[in-house]
Amino acid sequence: MKEIRIAVVGCGTVGMGLIKLIADKRQHLAEKYGCEIKIVVISDYIKGSIVAPDGVDPRAAHDALAQGSLMSIAGATDERPSLSSLLSKTRVDFVCDMTPTNYLTGQPSLGILQTALSSGVNAVTCSKGGVGKDLAGLRALARDRGVVIRYESSVLSGTPLINMVRGPLAGCEISKAAGIVNGTTNYILTMMEEGMSYADALAEAQRLGYAETDPTGDVEGSDAAVKVCILSETIFGAKMSFDDVERIGITGVTNDDIARARANGRRVKLIACAERTSDGVKGSVRPTEIDERHPLAGVGGATNAVSLTTDSLGEITIIGPGAGARETAHGILSDILDVVGASR
């Protein structure tokens, strides 16, 4: 049985989701991949930290975190030790960063990933913060230390877009990636197609938990723009910063625009795009009319989808969930399994 030792950093819904997934999948991972994932470090700024060289009981840790504090687990501390001090206390194979995203600074994700890689530990993240800010730098640091950085669930949660590009599409040259990468705005546009006003659709998205209380990051296209930066670096190896992405959100889209498009056999979607042009790689996020026969046109609600234009395969489209704690945690798990070679 191959032992995989991980540090869980950030214990919001996704961090707790990963801990639960590891508990749920224990037998499956052992039987199918011959591996056991041990959680040897947990670190959360609010809920506390623990170092457990023999691994914590994931169900007990999950239940404690769900109650808001790790302190009921023997050995936990609320003294906020630094990540490097936690990593110095036991061998860790992967730091799993599941902290919230700050588009502008990239923190705390960027610092966590840098600390992990600098310490010679593989890093896996679902945050758009660090990889959206400086994927090239993180990759260089990883290469330098002989470890890897993975980030499947930073775009389309666990829907395997990034790992499909990296693995099964190897050998293809991709010239364009275009799709629906923000579930909140797609939900709002879908509701507006059904006649709801923008304001009502936004309120409904907030009620369902898709949109934040301050929905600016979604509706103005910032979330999608960060994902364009990540896709650009992944697909084209081209550094793109947030400000390089041409960005128009959905706040100006009216029910009339949508009705007019539908009358012409088209749907209005917020399309995020990274594309190789004769003038270099360009990134954009903007409301776009899509022919209703195109696969992206039919993607409704909070579902996400990306179409890749390739040289050998023409167009490939992948459709799947764009959010969710369990979906995002799956992306973390699949990154880990891929790096250790369990899935081969």
Add this chain to the structure above:
Amino acid sequence: MKEIRIAVVGCGTVGMGLIKLIADKRQHLAEKYGCEIKIVVISDYIKGSIVAPDGVDPRAAHDALAQGSLMSIAGATDERPSLSSLLSKTRVDFVCDMTPTNYLTGQPSLGILQTALSSGVNAVTCSKGGVGKDLAGLRALARDRGVVIRYESSVLSGTPLINMVRGPLAGCEISKAAGIVNGTTNYILTMMEEGMSYADALAEAQRLGYAETDPTGDVEGSDAAVKVCILSETIFGAKMSFDDVERIGITGVTNDDIARARANGRRVKLIACAERTSDGVKGSVRPTEIDERHPLAGVGGATNAVSLTTDSLGEITIIGPGAGARETAHGILSDILDVVGASR
């Protein structure tokens, strides 16, 4: 530079497509993956064979094969040496089987794959013959000899369904795979939706080269049924033989059926399905009404698509080409790159 030595077996459109792809991608493979693919054996029952320990010039070989014979290349023979004798003459890392499919016997693919694996050589195939007939046996043989068998392009040509299941979806448990896996029948159904009769749509599919002169294998669902066997073994590890698949083709579908479905917001698609049930894994191919909001409903013409029902990610759909020499050759190439670890 990592040298990858391959044997090309079967030089129809796909075999020639692979040789051309390797020529076209030479620089890309060197720069991006640090590898060079050398074609050290070519074998075709009609066009001749060659063993070239230093590698053939792929462009010269392609042009000769396109003219119908390898004999213009120095060292070629038309004496039909056996594959094992060809493999004994130089080191080969991969046998690439691109021979035509016979659903019933699995030959010649099955024998080629068995010979390759028995000789301690990795095998990659685009044929549904061998893997459709006895994937479990081939896998066991490969394991026994310390090599691998790969078959991405046997289903959905190079669209990376099989490798997505194996790699990026590792850790997910899949309960159902359902989709459009035969381009000819999907093209016919799409034309019938637009008002064309079955007979006219079939004739048009034949004119475009989608359908064979004898279209039985497509329209009666045999091609799709073999793919169900391959998916069943891949996803569930469940042996399924051709006769185990419940099979209804499209010959009984009328324009009225299609019109009635459309009036109810549904599309008629030939759906191939492998599913885990309380009564074991079941396979089926049958015309099915799909809600027009589902991603499979919008898949038109010769495009293919499969939706996977998973525990962690809900439903994931991949849409892409289902045929084509270059598309299929890409699947062979991506299998090779994955096995040698070039894409990691």
